[in-house]
Amino acid sequence: MFSKSISAISILLLVVAGAFHVARAAIANDHHQQQLINEAANILAYEAGAKTSFAISREHYQPITDCMFVTSESGPFSYVSTSNSDDVCGIYFLTDPDRTVEIHFDSYDVPCDHRGLLAVVDGWELNGELFPNEGDHILPIKDRVTEFCGKNRWYRSKKIFTSSQNAALIQYRVPLRGRGFVVSARYPKNPRPCNVLSVSTTDPFTLRNYGKRINCTLMAVYPGTVQVIALEVGSISPSHSVARMTETGTLRKCDTMSPQDQVQIGGSRDLDTTKLDVIDSICGIDSKSDIKESVPYDVTVVRLISSGYCDNSVTVAIRSIIDNDMLEAISGL
CATH class of the missing domain: 2.60.120 (Jelly Rolls)
Incomplete structure (x- = not known):
């Protein structure tokens, strides 16, 4: 994974503040249609619809503006760097317990010669900690992280990655203004779920x-x-x-x-x-x-x-x- 991890402050926002505010919001909602949402921090959104469609025109890209972005939507999502910062950020995908995450890189322009890098993690990583841990996963850690950089346009073959459980992560470092990537997700059924990151406070x-x-x-x-x-x-x-x-x-x-x-x-x-x-x-x-x-x-x-x-x-x-x-x-x- 990246040598420069996501900052501890951002991690605390996601794991601690996000978890508690999301829990309060979920409890306040109707239990049959609850959504785990913290809109102010954009920490966790759990939405049931639009999980399989890629038929969305390019003007409907959802721009990624937060360094810590959690979603269960399909996208497509676009990220364009607004600076030359080498900060490491992440897109955290989360879906139903009986589904996996299928990530499609539609296009990317992340220059290798400027230390740009994309990484897909089978699971979630926060501050060097992994879920699921190595002892609970079917794959060794070296096979759960794929790193790459360079350029790939729409007319070329997509890069596709599939997780082993209902959570997956894209980490990225794009230290060149105007460069970035477009990514989409699908959430296919998992006939035998094992490790699960919970998305419900009642089910x-x-x-x-x-x-x-x-x-x-x-x-x-x-x-x-x-x-x-x-x-x-x-x-x-x-x-x-x-x-x-x-x-x-x-x-x-x-x-x-x-x-x-x-x-x-x-x-x-x-x-x-x-x-x-x-x-x-x-x-x-x-x-x-x-x-x-x-x-x-x-x-x-x-x-x-x-x-x-x-x-x-x-x-x-x-x-x-x-x-x-x-x-x-x-x-x-």
Whole structure:
């Protein structure tokens, strides 16, 4: 990635201020049509429509004017440098949990000889921290970042990149006035979502491993209450020709009882879930679980750890901690 990372001040605006203001706005809206929006800072916009169409005329380009820009729209988006600054900026794409992000560079003019650079990240990066982390992703870090520069016009082949989850990032440095790029996005269905950056403060989501040896993480960038709705972690997959276990209820302290198949609930101060502070670890078979855990951290995390010998799943909802005084105390706003 870029040697010069996005500034810590901008990161705090996105992760801390943005998360808390967005959570307050979402809670105030109708729960069936809520939009995670902070228009003043342009920090986070979640909109359901116009996710697949590229049939937009050039005069309808959406100009990118903020260094930290988050969107779930299709675009097309245009960036034109207004100075010779070598600041590094980012476009953060976020979509539904069961979709991926497909990024199309329609054209770009980013001179290599002026240290111009474009980078596409499979996931989100903030201040050197990655989501999903290396241990939870199907690809090594070196295969999740593509850097390039130069010039590509409309009549040439587009550069296309597809993420592994519902979040992706373009980082760019265009230190020459008048140069830039045009980019669009599509959001194809993901039949087996694993790692998910939450876009809702109410909707439940099911993490599952599909019988594979893989870790899957649901992350929300706000302090929240995790409600476990259903749990099936530790039952043997039918492919192993062993009968499923009967309901055991929710078992606790599974980090010592069943470390290879468990659900970790916790929080962190940034996107790196390897630094997760685990509040609870659970496993077992419970179709009517009523577990609730409050996570008073900047980031709320539910992580499903799977050995590959079990067909694991957990259904949870992460609801924002709605008490304003508590939010302000945690965020320091």
